[in-house]
Amino acid sequence: MKDKKTFYITTPIYYPSDKLHIGHSYTTVAADAMARFKRLTDYDVMFLTGTDEHGQKIERIAKENGVTPKEYVDRIVAGIKELWKTLDISYDHFIRTTDPEHQEIVQKIFKKLYDQGDIYKSEYEGWYCTPCESFWTEIQLSEGKCPDCHREVELVKEESYFFKMSKYQDRLIKYIEEHDEFIQPNSRKNEMLNNFLRPGLEDLCVSRTSFKWGIPVTFDEGHVIYVWIDALSNYITALGYLTDDDGKFRKYWPADVHLVGKEIVRFHTIIWPIMLMALGEELPRQVFGHGWLILEGGKMSKSKGNVVDPVILEKRYGLDALRYFLLREVPFGSDGVFSNEALVNRINSDLANDLGNLLSRTVAMIDRYFDGVIPAQAELEEVDRDLIQLALKTPRKVEELMDELLFSNALAEIWRLISRTNKYIDETMPWVLAKSEEQRPRLGTVLYNLAESLRIISVLISPFMPGTPKEIIKQLGIEGDDTLKTWKSLSDFGKIPAGIRVSKGEPIFPRLDVKKELEELEKNLPTQAKAEDQKDDKGQKTDEEKKEEAEEVSEITIDDFAKLDLRVARVIAAEKVEKSDRLLKLQLQVGEETRQVVSGIAEHYSAEELVGKDLILVANLKPVKLRGNLSQGMILAASDKDGKLSLVTTDRQIESGSSIT
């Protein structure tokens, strides 16, 4: 017996600091469709997803919630698994970085890399500014002092482990250049090469002593393994790498594709491959960075409410409609706009009108003309052959497209067949045939071909829409026969046995009242944040995010407020800071005094339009040097979720220097 070909596909492991949203669902649904497709086409599939559960952020949130980190993530993970169940995600394994097996292997990997000299202990040496609690590199210092507060800094050393990324960079560059399919889509490849690899990599700090919630470094107490080695290695620890039971690793590795959001392509195409090189293992065949679902909004005409909770959509429209929309609407590599209107329109035109109605009319005609029994095929005519030819050709096309992860195109191809089948009804006009007795065989042939086309369609859509095929098959009366559901069965047209009794059911996709739906969706769903939400997939917290974490809003007292010295300041001059896209240098009149403030608003305001405006200045902010320019305070601006800025000004003319109370 020949071994089946294997196919290993992964999603990122998600960071369970909060509930998941449509972006995570998007990645996971896509991976699921692919996994199902490969199973259908007779691959031995390994589909992995999971959660990345360590790190400071979770440690902190758990503490705030008064539970242990493990208790906290257990709760969230249960919710995630529930969500995947709702979306019918057919993963083969769900890995958690808190699994003991995972932790043990990560420790082995860390040790191995250490023993072979790829991880080394060093000092994180930097200039430390005690008041700011910040490290600075030599270059960042301004005139030998803290660039933030301009005070003295001291040279401090802190122990950390580092991974020798630099050692492998040339090999990786070569690899990427020689393997065109490795980073997809292609534009991502250039970004990695040009922005990171060619300029040169720095060694990566892979341990922390500042928090405890992580996998301990076995040979050095106090150090925990930081996200990179912990999280990325899930793709092989899940297969039993470095254990006695590594059969899965030997069978499935290298992965065929790591599906990731475009925001984490970097980690998967630089750090991860280098880890694998250091371990002497093969690299994954492909890292595919898909785009984001951008929520509609911002357009001036109407700002519509946005729906992003997949559970709500699933409840309202059914899982298959949601999955269909996600996979059909947006070309997988690029960003796409998610709008309620597009969703409802897709459901109506593609699912209700084309597919659902095709099933309805077919079954209704078999009912009416043949008392619900599928008739036998008689002689074929030209139209029949045309339809059959397309039906037989479509699976091959779908397979080709799926191999390139072109879900949307694959679905379009299937819908081409659905359209052709609808057209076939018009061409053959069964209601006319039904009028004469001698046309009976012909009528039977037509209806048979319709039923068989629907069977083929139901197999074709099954990876994308796990529920609908069952319903189609049931209405066709063939649910008992599994041989009619296989990919292989698509190579022949004429599999459905004649004489089967159909059973007409409800429309599988009821038509929606667009206007009503939009109103409904808009009213009960708050607008949620968009792209930003899709970022925190994998513990790949950026510095920016870490800063955000520190900025949690909590209650303050009036005394706290009093610490701020807010003043009205009039702009007397403004100019763009050279070599900077965002910075404007403002001269402000604050009472008697003149101040210079550098502000990151150049993308929202031109220098000219600012002059003469009265703004609100935080006057007692520590002075900072930005891009070589002294900034004495900052001006206030409102910022919406898209990052659009609007400067704060005064309602009436008032003397500059007036204080805000």
Added chain:
RNA sequence: GGCGGCGUAGCUCAGUUGGCGAGAGCAUUCGGUUCAUACCCGAAGAGUCAGCGGUUCAAAUCCGUUCGCCGCUACCA
């Protein structure tokens, strides 16, 4: 500032290595049909293929340039 990408019918987008009169889906209008979920089928609609300038017998497709949008990155509240 550096690197990369994009700008094609009202909307969303296809357009291989340059070549018969520029396409699909949705929406719109008209016609057909009645088996069906007011559905399906057909037809129509000219969009300076962002602008300009080149290369070529021939460019949406190659080169240069301008404008607009976006991504990554640097600098940065």
